[in-house]
Amino acid sequence: AQSVSQHNHHVILSEAASLELGCNYSYGGTVNLFWYVQYPGQHLQLLLKYFSGDPLVKGIKGFEAEFIKSKFSFNLRKPSVQWSDTAEYFCAVNARGNKLVFGAGTILRVKS
Amino acid sequence: EPEVTQTPSHQVTQMGQEVILRCVPISNHLYFYWYRQILGQKVEFLVSFYNNEISEKSEIFDDQFSVERPDGSNFTLKIRSTKLEDSAMYFCASNPGGRAGDTQYFGPGTRLTVL
Numbered sequence: 001a002q003s004v005s006q007h008n009h010h011v012i013l014s015e016a017a018s019l020e021l022g023c024n025y026s027y028g029g030t031v032n033l034f035w036y037v038q039y040p041g042q043h044l045q046l047l048l049k050y051f052s053g054d055p056l057v058k059g060i061k062g063f064e065a066e067f068i069k070s071k072f073s074f075n076l077r078k079p080s081v082q083w084s085d086t087a088e089y090f091c092a093v094n095a096r097g098n099k100l101v102f103g104a105g106t107i108l109r110v111k112s
Numbered sequence: 113e114p115e116v117t118q119t120p121s122h123q124v125t126q127m128g129q130e131v132i133l134r135c136v137p138i139s140n141h142l143y144f145y146w147y148r149q150i151l152g153q154k155v156e157f158l159v160s161f162y163n164n165e166i167s168e169k170s171e172i173f174d175d176q177f178s179v180e181r182p183d184g185s186n187f188t189l190k191i192r193s194t195k196l197e198d199s200a201m202y203f204c205a206s207n208p209g210g211r212a213g214d215t216q217y218f219g220p221g222t223r224l225t226v227l
Binding site for chain 1: 142170203211212219
């Protein structure tokens with residue numbers, strides 16, 4: 001069965017610090033990978049996704065993620081976080097069918 | 113920008129009662145989904161729906177659950193006889209084509225509390 005692991009449940013950073021959130025998945029075949037974000041009081045929104053081509057994917061708000069097939073990883077990065085990046089971040093994989101399999105989420109708090 | 117909407121935002125019910133959670137997907141989307149998130153746990157897939165049929169369901173989606181598209185705009189999730197463990201946030205999602213890799217657009221969720 002597909003599964004997704006997110007390494008950190010809570011991350012606290014100061015503004016301007018760099019961010020890297022880990023995501024690993026288990027599935028040996030072709031995958032599509034997603035990062036969703038949920039800002040306080042809002043719905044899940046797509047940050048970025050990978051389904052083919054360049055393994056370095058750029059998303060909204062300065063986020064990027066790198067798909068490393070050999071490591072089954074899709075880590076999310078941002079060089080300099082802002083207070084407004086405070087949110088919960090979910091990694092998800094779609095391998096067979098249409099369903100998304102989510103990780104447990106990482107709550108990011110950015111201190112101003 | 114079009115959004116998926118869900119009503120109600122919070123539903124409180126007694127154990128054994130039936131509840132219907134409502135969703136209005138984005139108007140030109142053809143694939144619809146329900147997910148749930150029990151407090152402190154992962155977001156879990158429940159069911160996908162296309163062309164008035166269930167296309168995939170998880171083992172969570174047992175006989176007490178059903179989905180329906182009663183008209184051209186609404187997509188509902190019915191829980192026939194609620195249990196305490198059904199307390200969760202329920203998210204509806206939709207996408208235009210349903211292909212693997214297509215973005216799913218999520219609604220704000222309905223928080224279901226079963227007492």
